[in-house]
Amino acid sequence: MLRSIDWGNPGPYTPVLNQLKVPFINAGVYVSSDGTIQDALDAVPSSGAVVYIPEGTYSQAQIAPTNLTLSKDNIHLMGAGRGQTNLEFTGSNGIIGSDVGGGYAAQSVKVTNLRLANITAGNTAKALDIQGYPRRWKIEEVHFDAWGGDNLTFNGGFHCGIKWCYFQRLAAGTGNGIKVVRHSTLGQAVGFLVEQNYHSPGHVAFVENYEEVVGLTHIGGIVDGVLASQLGYKFKLCVRLLLLNPHFESWTGGQKINCEDTRGVILEGSHYPDSITWPTVAAANQRLLIIGAGAAILSGVASLTGTTTSGQNNLRGVLSISGTNTSATFTFAVAEDNTSYFIALGPGVKSGTPTDASAQVQNLTKATTGFTITLEAAPGAGNAREFDWVLIR
DSSP states (O other), X not given: OOEEEETTOOOSOEEHHHHTOOOOOBTTBOOOTTOOHHHHHHTSOTTOEXXXXXXXXXXXXXXXXXXXXXXXXXXXXXXXXXXXXXEEEOSSEEEEEOOOBTTEEEEEEEEEEEEEEEOSTTOOOEEEEEOSEEEEEEEEEEEEESOSSOSXXXXXXXXXXXXXXXXXXXXXXXXXSEEEEOBTTTBOEXXXXXXXXXXXXXOSSEEEEEESEEEEEEEOOEEEOOSTTOEEEEEESOEEEEEEOOEEESOOSSOSXXXXXXXXXXXXXXXXXXXXXXXXXXXXXXXXXXXXXXXOOEESOSOOOTTOOOSSSOOEEEEEXXXXXXXXXXXXXXXXXXXXXXXXXXXXXXXXXXXXXXXXXXXXXXXXXXXXEEESSOOEEEEEEEEEEEEEO
């Protein structure tokens, strides 16, 4: 039975048929000739509701005449599981987050525990296209199956999340798996969390394509690159990107990670990221920090010297103090724009038997050309201490 819950009261489900006076779908069987899932969504009050779709396979006629449209705030479209509730589309697109006014989509919307499939061979359709600027949208546990166009598209967005989704893209398609781009009038996307998604082979576009996103945290996930023409992640004009543990499985595809005019990047713990492209740009405040990523091959990265790993300036390295010296200075290969940076210090390798007090940093002085640390005491004759450091903006 298609059911609804009051958004503020997650108590027992109340049948939509009784509460909202619309037809319903029961046990995956189409009951009414004029009742669809869209009818249930349209009947949701302005305060919002959870619209639950039970286990079963639903045809285009049972879903909506064309696209399934999400146009009300506080709606949670929820199935019984991404392998249990199957929505099979034949239209030009699947679900649309429409512009509800002023360029915005509805806010606080969830789509979870569904399989969205397109059963039309060779289609170029989009599975979930959020056309207005979305705020607080969450897409979780959704199986995107056989879509030839972009599977999941955000036009801008504020504090949105994509988690535990499975992208089984149409091999002959030309769209992206996930695409987040700047909204034409309301601007860039802000604050996205993308976590533990799986991409199977398919499409010749990028698996995930982000453009003008500020504050993007990307955690885990697996990309299976058996398709030779498949491309990985693209980040263009993004700021503050945290990319943790991306995993490329059986990768025979093209480029894995492409950063274009992207600043403030931390890549940590990637599984064989042996193809990272960073086109050289003029931006003086470009930053790249790579931690524990194995044998990474960087192309187009400026000023990569010594033990540092960076884009434009030195962001990470080792500073050694030995003998009777109590201080040492590290000089940047390229001067910083200002001194509004932070230096994180950690103990490194020691030689001999340096004094205990030499492990304590008494003072750190910053300059645009470098920084100086002063210890509580010198290591002592014939002894030395190293300090690992990271520059953080």
